[in-house]
Amino acid sequence: MNPAKVRRDHLRNLTDLPNIGPAMARDLRLLGFERPEQLTGQNPQTLYDRLCELTGARQDPCVLDVFVSVTRFMDGDEPRPWWFYTPERKQNPLSDK
Numbered sequence: 001m002n003p004a005k006v007r008r009d010h011l012r013n014l015t016d017l018p019n020i021g022p023a024m025a026r027d028l029r030l031l032g033f034e035r036p037e038q039l040t041g042q043n044p045q046t047l048y049d050r051l052c053e054l055t056g057a058r059q060d061p062c063v064l065d066v067f068v069s070v071t072r073f074m075d076g077d078e079p080r081p082w083w084f085y086t087p088e089r090k091q092n093p094l095s096d097k
Contacts, residue, residue, distance in 0.1 A: 003069075003079035011036040017070045018079035024066055030054055040075060044068040065089055 003018035010016060014025040017036050031047055031054070033039060044067035052059050068085040 003081050006073070006079040018073050019066045019069050019082045024063075027051055027063070036070075036074060039071055042067075042071045042074075044071045047071070061089065062086070 001016055001018060001020060006016065006018045012035075014020050014028050014033065014036060015022065017039075020028070028039075031050055044064060047067045048059060048064040051063065062082060065082040065085040068089070069080055069082045072085075073079050
């Protein structure tokens with residue numbers, strides 16, 4: 001969902017989260033998540049690495065940015081577009097650039 005349209009009081013489906021559409025919701029389900037609250041406290045790098053492992057393919061690094069956006073949102077941050085987190089990822093030498 002577009003971050004500007006996200007309502008914290010209306011988080012019932014994965015697609016109610018910022019930056020999550022049908023395709024990313026499928027990826028989250030593949031990772032074992034069915035509800036937004038299950039993403040609270042999750043490590044986005046771990047989610048990204050696990051998705052790469054499960055799919056047998058290196059995912060686009062922007063997927064990591066999306067995971068950062070939703071995990072931080074569920075931990076209390078404002079809803080932000082996924083690209084807000086791209087500069088942070090590119091400065092982290094441990095991330096998959």
